[in-house]
Amino acid sequence: MSEEFKVEIVNPEKSFLVKDDVSEVVVPAFEGEMGILKDHISIISFLKPGIIKILSKSGDENYYVEDGIVEFKNNNLSILTSTIFNLADMDKSKQQDLLKQAEEEANKTDINDQSKYLADQKVEVLKTLN
Amino acid sequence: MASLDDLKKRIASVKSTQKITKAMKMVAAAKLRRAQESAEKGRPYSEKMNNVILNLSNGISDKENAPKLLSGTGQEKTHLCVVMTSDRGLCGGFNSNIIKKAKSYFVKILDEGKELKIITVGSKGNDQLKRVYGDKIIENISFKESKNANYFDADKVGKMVIEKFEAGEFDVCTIFYNQFKNVITQIPQAQQIIPLNNEGEENSSEESYEFEPDEDEILSNLLPKNISTQIFKAMLENSASEQGSRMSAMDNATRNAGEMVDKLTIEYNRSRQAAITKELIEIISGAESL
Numbered sequence: 001m002s003e004e005f006k007v008e009i010v011n012p013e014k015s016f017l018v019k020d021d022v023s024e025v026v027v028p029a030f031e032g033e034m035g036i037l038k039d040h041i042s043i044i045s046f047l048k049p050g051i052i053k054i055l056s057k058s059g060d061e062n063y064y065v066e067d068g069i070v071e072f073k074n075n076n077l078s079i080l081t082s083t084i085f086n087l088a089d090m091d092k093s094k095q096q097d098l099l100k101q102a103e104e105e106a107n108k109t110d111i112n113d114q115s116k117y118l119a120d121q122k123v124e125v126l127k128t129l130n
Numbered sequence: 131m132a133s134l135d136d137l138k139k140r141i142a143s144v145k146s147t148q149k150i151t152k153a154m155k156m157v158a159a160a161k162l163r164r165a166q167e168s169a170e171k172g173r174p175y176s177e178k179m180n181n182v183i184l185n186l187s188n189g190i191s192d193k194e195n196a197p198k199l200l201s202g203t204g205q206e207k208t209h210l211c212v213v214m215t216s217d218r219g220l221c222g223g224f225n226s227n228i229i230k231k232a233k234s235y236f237v238k239i240l241d242e243g244k245e246l247k248i249i250t251v252g253s254k255g256n257d258q259l260k261r262v263y264g265d266k267i268i269e270n271i272s273f274k275e276s277k278n279a280n281y282f283d284a285d286k287v288g289k290m291v292i293e294k295f296e297a298g299e300f301d302v303c304t305i306f307y308n309q310f311k312n313v314i315t316q317i318p319q320a321q322q323i324i325p326l327n328n329e330g331e332e333n334s335s336e337e338s339y340e341f342e343p344d345e346d347e348i349l350s351n352l353l354p355k356n357i358s359t360q361i362f363k364a365m366l367e368n369s370a371s372e373q374g375s376r377m378s379a380m381d382n383a384t385r386n387a388g389e390m391v392d393k394l395t396i397e398y399n400r401s402r403q404a405a406i407t408k409e410l411i412e413i414i415s416g417a418e419s420l
Binding site for chain 1: 168171172174175176178179181182185186280281284285338339340341342343348351352355359362
């Protein structure tokens with residue numbers, strides 16, 4: 001039996017990525033990184049800013065996401081997100097732009113703890129990329 | 131009868147109008163293809179979102195304490211209507227169809243003695259509604275600068291709606307938009323987004339999910355996103371409908387202009403002929419009298 005399952009990433013504009021030969025996906029779930037293998041129990045969780053790692057036979061891919069929801073069911077992993085970038089396509093200037101935005105957000109004083117936490121996360125992740 | 135010169139001018143003017151409507155039709159057709167594509171591409175997201183929420187709300191343990199966005203405030207005194215129209219005219223019955231649908235809903239609400247608040251998205255809707263319901267419009271948004279419907283704009287509207295909901299400004303929220311069926315048919319829709327209407331879509335698979343963190347927290351995070359998603363979907367449908375409607379309206383206009391040119395040309399030729407005949411008769415009778 002193969003150890004592969006299907007992953008689908010959609011953003012509001014389009015279906016971003018569909019792959020059906022994935023062996024493992026690591027998602028930055030809200031309560032910590034979560035690795036998903038085949039026959040994982042059905043789960044719904046949401047994402048915090050971080051890196052999605054997709055491991056498959058045809059090569060590994062990394063994506064940067066800012067938010068989203070993951071749903072895993074019957075060996076189908078759906079990731080819904082509004083902001084996603086392929087790290088391979090992301091150049092330094094784009095990273096800097098995002099980092100600047102995130103820092104601005106994190107430095108705001110009039111936001112609540114949760115958005116503050118999320119903004120801090122963003123800054124942290126983006127810094128590690130550089 | 132109009133003089134020859136007048137007729138000539140008239141024909142030239144109709145012809146140039148025809149050129150404009152023809153060009154607009156071409157542009158609308160090109161834009162329609164793009165809008166239709168993005169409407170189709172946007173569907174998986176909102177469908178998946180709906181699915182997840184359905185699963186969640188089925189699995190929720192404590193129905194009493196469910197988030198208010200899902201279950202409502204328990205009363206329906208104040209209605210908020212988000213009327214989504216286009217920013218540009220010359221698109222047939224597109225805007226007036228939405229307005230008509232919205233107005234009949236408004237009348238119903240007001241007849242029941244409930245309070246009504248309106249948010250208009252797109253300037254054309256605002257223009258038409260402010261005459262009668264001017265005092266009810268609490269907000270007017272227009273995305274004239276954005277070329278295509280994008281999620282960022284939808285999110286702005288969504289956040290505003292949620293803010294007002296949390297401030298207790300309304301109990302029920304309905305959005306009005308045109309659903310794109312095909313180029314000739316667009317169906318005006320009224321969709322209730324707060325509280326969420328599940329319409330008996332019971333999920334047959336009683337699959338139990340693991341939630342991380344718990345259902346309530348996911349739901350309270352997800353529901354605001356769903357509002358934006360639904361609004362985004364409406365925007366996509368709307369922009370496809372707008373272009374479709376404009377295309378068929380301009381097609382009609384071009385055809386009518388063509389007919390008019392034909393008719394005017396016949397009239398022009400006839401009066402020219404009449405003038406020639408008259409002149410001939412004059413010359414001949416003049417020669418005869420000599």
